[in-house]
Amino acid sequence: MSCPETKNLLNAYVDGELDSGGSLSVENHLQRCDSCLTEVQHLRALATAIESGGLRFKAPQRLKRNVKTAIRAANSGKSSSYWGWRWTTAFASAVVVVILGWTAITHWTRSSEEGLLVNDIVSSHIRSMMANHITDVVSSDSHTVKPWFGGKLDYSPPTKDLAEQGFPLTGGRLDYFNGRPVAALVYRRNQHFINLFVWPSNKPNSQQQEQLTRQGYNVIHWAQEGMTYWLVSDLNLTELNECARLLKE
């Protein structure tokens, strides 16, 4: 190997990141080249200096205590509302049993779960705007956004750019619903942001979409080709419907 070629590999060599063939050819070169050998010694000296320099910061005890307290609070906070919800469901179900029978209950429970999900989706949309954390990957290029999700999800969300139709894709981020990571794609219409949440589901295709309004936000939901879609924005319903239509095409 030539000297410039070897020089490029010296950091990886010192870090133990070369395969055995690579290490061997670097070592052969080092026996003949003083300049590279000196460089290796410098790199090793620097690594030792940083490693043994006492430069690592330790988390203060106060922080450890605060983290534990915050997590405990987060867990119990969630659990109480969860149990509260369970209790309400149980009570309401009992009433429904008397009046309508089992079929009705199944239907009611499902729609109540869906109601909770809608709340989650709207809150997530609001949070993404408030925390100024709307995109993890900023790109209007669907070929950049799609691979970005590659390592983070066990499915590949469709990432359609609708710039020509007036809904440019601005990026994507990971979100979490029901304990699973979910793709959030972000579109823009003038000054309005639109979140599109997509995840796999075994729901049958429903060309018939559902639409509703929560806290002033419009939500449109449909299922298509094994994926479930939730579109949410403060954009007016007519334009949001147009966006949904283009996404479904």
Place this chain on the structure above:
Amino acid sequence: MLEQDEFIGFNDAVLPHLDAAYNLARWLTRNDQDAEDVVQEASLRAFKYWKGFSGRDCRSWLLAIVRNTFYSWVRQRSVQPELTSDGEVDDIDDAVPNPENALLQNADREMLRAALEELPLEFREAIVLREMEGLSYKEIADISNIPIGTVMSRLTRARKRLQIYLTNVAARNYS
């Protein structure tokens, strides 16, 4: 909500890595209080994502969350991080002075700390993950969301800058 055993599982798996989390946050923010805020927020995010986490390497997972939390914290405060583009060519490449080994070995803690703090953010991140956490290029690539080749070039350039900084400081001290 997490079930009781999941909750204990989270505490056992994640809390032992708080030192690593704080170390990364402290080097990224260069400030005690900011680092604590970032770690606190990152821990809550980790808690929220715990059910969806199926990997094995909890430390890397937590460090990736710390890093992401740091960057959203930066965006939120609209502080501009001092980014250096990876494509940018260092004009210092051929001008590396020849540091003495003894100098690098004896560089005292304060000098090294100052040298590291001077590094551009993404170089500092790579050095902390590599030299202090001992992570592999692959692990760093996953945490920082960059290709392995970029990890290598960031480390190479970071070390070059450190050598130059230390050599210059030493030259000033001795002259």
